[in-house]
Amino acid sequence: MKIHKEGRRILFFTILALLAVNLLLFQLNARNVTFNRIFAAISAVAFLLLLQFFRSPYRNLLTHEDLLIAPADGKVVVIEDVHEPEYFDDVRKQISIFMSPINVHITRNPISGIVRYFKYHPGNYLVAWHPKSSTKNERTTVVVESDAGPLVLFRQIAGAMARRIVWYVNEGDEVNQGEEFGFIKFGSRVDVFVPMDTDIKVQLGDKVKGGETVIAQLKTTSPSLF
Template identity: 80%
Template sequence: MKIHKEGRRILFVTLLVLIALNLALYYWNKGNDIVNYLITGATVIIFLLILQFFRSPFRHMFTHEDLLLAPADGKVVVIEKVHEPEYFDDERMQISIFMSPINVHVTRNPISGIVKYFKYHPGNYLVAWHPKSSTLNERTTVVVESDAGPLVLFRQIAGAMARRIVWYVNEGDEVTQGEEFGFIKFGSRVDLFVPLDTVVKVEMGQKVKGGETVICQLKV
């Protein structure tokens, strides 16, 4: 496991602040060992919690042109037919993955292909499971023309805790299944929109791993 590049600066600054805080408190609490031990323990826990947000474990990934892999770690919270208004303006099957604060926050390309559309939307920070978070929250929308043919839309969505979305793709880019396409700092949600005849391979409440779990199979 390694630390993701998006977290290295944050972790370095946090470590310096916590060390300075501990030194200052030790100075003002000389002779009070119990309080000092409690403060040290609390700051270590805080640092470890932030550290786990930015972990980037190794994944055994494979590529297959008609299979969509999970774009993120988390739990499947939506599997339903919806109207997708931004790009397709028709009905699609939506599959959503909720990322809790303890999940890996890397987001990965669910399929290989060419990026046909990309747009960043500033927005609100509703809780990620709110029905309107997919259209009202800060988010990015990526549409890829898959190697298998069908167009696939996936969307990073910020939540109540997530305050910054990072992306590494632009229109015209060629992307490879399983590779990173972005990062949601402190987690949130990723939505997938696929053709209605797509065969869904996951169930509601199922825990998935980004780049490893097969989410669905395209009809080609």
């Protein structure tokens, strides 16, 4: 496992700040050894929690043109038919994955293809499981014309703790299934919108792994693994 590039600078300055504060406490409050040790232990735990947030574990990526792979680690919190107003303006199946602060926060392309649409939306920071977070929060929208044919829309959504969304794709890019398309810092959600005839392979409450878990199968004439 390695540390993701989005966390290296944050971790560097965090450890410098914690070391400086602890050294200052040991100098100014040398007699209160117990307090200094407790504060040092809390600092170490806080740094380790931040370190695990930015972890980038190895993944055995699954690729197949008609299979939709989980774009992120987390828990499936929404599977429903909804009207998607931004790009399709019609009814689609929505699959939403909630990423808690302890999940890996790398977001991955759920399908291979060409990016036909991309847009960044500034917005609010409602809790990520709030029904309106998909349209009110800070977010990005990506639409990929899959190698299997159908268009797939996926959306990074900032949560109450997430204050920065990072993306690595633009319109016209060719993307590969399982590769990183972004990162969301400190709690968030990813929504995926697929055609109505898509076969959903997960259920509410399922825990999924980005790049590995099959969440749906697109309707196509290509041979299937399932």
